[in-house]
Amino acid sequence: MAVQGLFSSFLLAAPPRIPPLPFARTGSKICATKPVQCIKTTDVPHQGSGSRRNANYPPSFWDYNLIKSLSSDYNEEKYVKQVDELKDDAKLLIHADTETPLAKLELLDSVQRLGLKHLLKKDIKQAVDAIYNNSVDAWLSDDLHSTALRFRILREHGYAVSPDVFLRFTNEEGNFKENLCGDVKGLLSLYEASFFGFKGEDIIDKAKAFSTTHLKNAVEREISPDMARRVNHALDMPLHWRLARVEARWYIDTYEHEHNMLPNLLKLAKLDYNIIQSVYQKEVSKLASWWVDIGLQKMTFARDRLVEHHFWCNGIVSDPEYSDFRIMTTKVISLVTIIDDMYDVYGSLDELELFTDFVERWDITQIDKLPMNIKTVLLAMFNTTNEIGYWTMQERDFNILPYLTKQWVNLCKCYLKEAKWYHSGHKPTLLEYWEVAAVSIGVQILLFCAYFLTAEKINVEALDYVDKVPSIMWCPSMIVRLTNDLGTSAAEMARGDTLKSVQCYMNDTGASEEVARKYVEEMVHETWKILNKDLLEEYPFGEVFVAANPDMARAGQTFYQYGDGHGNPQHRTKDHLSALLVEPFTL
Numbered sequence: 001m002a003v004q005g006l007f008s009s010f011l012l013a014a015p016p017r018i019p020p021l022p023f024a025r026t027g028s029k030i031c032a033t034k035p036v037q038c039i040k041t042t043d044v045p046h047q048g049s050g051s052r053r054n055a056n057y058p059p060s061f062w063d064y065n066l067i068k069s070l071s072s073d074y075n076e077e078k079y080v081k082q083v084d085e086l087k088d089d090a091k092l093l094i095h096a097d098t099e100t101p102l103a104k105l106e107l108l109d110s111v112q113r114l115g116l117k118h119l120l121k122k123d124i125k126q127a128v129d130a131i132y133n134n135s136v137d138a139w140l141s142d143d144l145h146s147t148a149l150r151f152r153i154l155r156e157h158g159y160a161v162s163p164d165v166f167l168r169f170t171n172e173e174g175n176f177k178e179n180l181c182g183d184v185k186g187l188l189s190l191y192e193a194s195f196f197g198f199k200g201e202d203i204i205d206k207a208k209a210f211s212t213t214h215l216k217n218a219v220e221r222e223i224s225p226d227m228a229r230r231v232n233h234a235l236d237m238p239l240h241w242r243l244a245r246v247e248a249r250w251y252i253d254t255y256e257h258e259h260n261m262l263p264n265l266l267k268l269a270k271l272d273y274n275i276i277q278s279v280y281q282k283e284v285s286k287l288a289s290w291w292v293d294i295g296l297q298k299m300t301f302a303r304d305r306l307v308e309h310h311f312w313c314n315g316i317v318s319d320p321e322y323s324d325f326r327i328m329t330t331k332v333i334s335l336v337t338i339i340d341d342m343y344d345v346y347g348s349l350d351e352l353e354l355f356t357d358f359v360e361r362w363d364i365t366q367i368d369k370l371p372m373n374i375k376t377v378l379l380a381m382f383n384t385t386n387e388i389g390y391w392t393m394q395e396r397d398f399n400i401l402p403y404l405t406k407q408w409v410n411l412c413k414c415y416l417k418e419a420k421w422y423h424s425g426h427k428p429t430l431l432e433y434w435e436v437a438a439v440s441i442g443v444q445i446l447l448f449c450a451y452f453l454t455a456e457k458i459n460v461e462a463l464d465y466v467d468k469v470p471s472i473m474w475c476p477s478m479i480v481r482l483t484n485d486l487g488t489s490a491a492e493m494a495r496g497d498t499l500k501s502v503q504c505y506m507n508d509t510g511a512s513e514e515v516a517r518k519y520v521e522e523m524v525h526e527t528w529k530i531l532n533k534d535l536l537e538e539y540p541f542g543e544v545f546v547a548a549n550p551d552m553a554r555a556g557q558t559f560y561q562y563g564d565g566h567g568n569p570q571h572r573t574k575d576h577l578s579a580l581l582v583e584p585f586t587l
Contacts, residue, residue, distance in 0.1 A: 052346055074274040091123050101134075102145075105146070110251075114265065114266075115252070124157075191208070192238055267587065283326055287310060309334050317548050317551070318551075343412075359408055364379065388404065433498075433504045447545075447549065451545045461540050472531065472537070481501070482524050485500040501520045
C-alpha cells in the first residue's frame with residue numbers, strides 16, 4: 001500500500017508547501033539506531049575500497065575484562081528469602097483498607113515507581129480494578145491531584161476513562177481555572193496525567209500546556225526543595241516516557257526522605273533492585289566474553305557499544321526472568337549497529353550492494369568477494385542468527401529462521417537505499433525520508449525479537465501480525481527515529497550523512513531550523529497519543545510484548561534526550577549504566 005494517506009489522520013497539519021504528512025508505516029520493516037558524535041574525514045564519496053570514510057566514533061569506555069568479572073552476592077538464597085517475606089508485607093498493604101481512596105492511589109503509584117510492579121503485578125491489578133469499579137463517586141472530587149492521579153493510573157492500566165473528569169476544573173471558555181496555579185501538587189499530577197492523552201482530546205492538550213507553563217513558573221517561586229526537585233524531574237521528562245528501572249533508581253532515593261515512607265517497602269525496593277542488578281551483571285559478563293571472542297570490537301570503523309546495547313534491551317524487557325531475550329537481542333542490536341555504520345561510512349557502494357545481495361539470498365558461498373572486515377561482519381550476522389534460530393528450535397519448537405532472516409533483508413535494503421542517497425547526493429523529501437527512515441532506525445528487528453524470545457508459545461498468527469508492522473509497533477519506530485534525529489542529526493550532517501527529519505522539513509517548507517525542530521518535537525507528542533490508544537486494543541500476543549513496544553520508545557528517548565547518548569555515551573548514559581550495573585543500594 002502507498003505510504004501517502006496511510007496514516008494521514010495521525011499527524012499535525014503540515015504547512016502548505018508539503019502534503020499532509022502520513023506518519024506512515026508501510027508494511028516494510030524497521031531497523032537500527034542511527035547515531036553519533038563524529039566528523040567526516042573526506043568529502044569525496046568513495047567507490048573503491050582504497051579510500052574509506054571514518055566516522056571517528058569515540059571508543060568504548062568499558063574495560064571488557066572488568067565487565068566479565070562483574071559479580072554480586074545478591075542472588076544468594078538469603079536475599080531471595082528476604083524478598084519473599086517483604087513481598088508478603090507489601091501485598092497486605094496493597095489489599096488493606098485505607099482512610100481515603102487517594103491514599104490507596106498514592107500507595108500504588110509509589111509501589112510502581114519503586115520498581116516493584118514485576119513482583120506485585122496481580123495484586124496491583126486487583127487494586128486498580130477495584131478503584132475503577134468504585135470510582136463513580138470518587139470522580140466528583142474537587143481535588144485536582146486526586147482526580148489526575150486516578151486518571152493516570154487507570155489509563156496506565158488499560159482503562160479508557162473519559163477526559164471529561166477534568167471539566168470541573170475549567171471555566172466557561174473551556175480553559176483551566178487560574179486559581180489552580182498555586183496548587184503545585186495538583187499541577188504536577190495534571191502534568192503527568194496529560195501524557196496519557198489520545199489524539200483529539202483537546203482538554204488533555206490544554207492540561208499539558210497549562211500545567212507545563214505553571215510548573216515552570218512554580219520552580220522560579222519559593223517552593224520547598226523537595227517539591228522543586230520533583231517538578232524539575234517531571235519537566236525534564238514525564239513519568240510516562242521514563243524507563244522503569246531508571247525511574248526506580250531515582251525514586252528510591254526520593255521515597256527514602258518522604259514523611260509517609262514505609263520502611264519495609266523501601267527495603268524491598270532496594271533489595272529487589274540489587275538482586276536484579278546481579279542478574280544484569282551476569283548477562284553483561286556473558287556478552288562481554290561473546291563480544292571479545294567474536295572479534296567485532298576490533299571493527300574500529302563502527303561503534304563499540306555492547307554495554308549500552310544491553311541497557312537498551314533491558315529497557316525493552318526488564319523483568320529478571322527474560323535473560324535469554326536480553327542476551328540474544330543485545331547480540332542482534334550490536335550487529336545492527338555495526339552494519340549500520342558499515343553502510344553509512346565504511347563500505348563502498350559496490351561492496352554494499354554485494355553485501356545486500358548475499359543477505360537477500362542468505363547465501364555466503366561467494367563471501368570471499370568481500371574485503372576482510374565486511375566479510376567478518378557478514379559471517380557474524382549469519383552465525384549469530386543461526387545460533388538464535390537453534391535456541392528457538394530447542395526451547396520453543398519453532399523454526400524462526402525464515403522470519404528472522406527476512407528482518408535482516410529488510411534492514412539491509414533500507415540501509416542500501418540511504419547509502420545510494422548519499423553517494424548520489426539525493427535530498428529526499430520528508431515524506432520520502434520517513435518511508436525509509438522509519439525502517440532504518442532499527443526498531444522492528446528488536447521488537448520482532450521481543451515477541452518470539454519472550455512468548456511462551458510462538459504462533460504463526462502472531463508472527464504474521466507482527467510482520468505487517470501494526471501501529472503499536474510502528475509508533476515506537478517513529479518515536480525513536482524522531483528523537484534520534486533531534487539528538488544526532490547535527491553530528492551526522494558534519495560527517496556527510498543523508499538528511500534527517502529536521503533538514504528534510506527545512507528543505508520542504510523553507511522553515512528555519514528552530515521551527516523545524518519544534519515540528520519534529522510535536523510529532524513525538526502526536527505519535528505518543530496514537531500509541532496510548534493502541535495500548536488499549538486487543539492483540540494476538542501477550543502482555544510482555546505489548547509492554548515492550550512503549551518501552552522501546554522510552555529507551556530511545558532515554559538515549560537521545562540530551563544529544564547522542566548512543567554514539568557518544570558519556571555523562572547521562574554512562575551514569576545510567578553505572579547505577580544499573582555497578583552501584584548497588586546500601587541496605
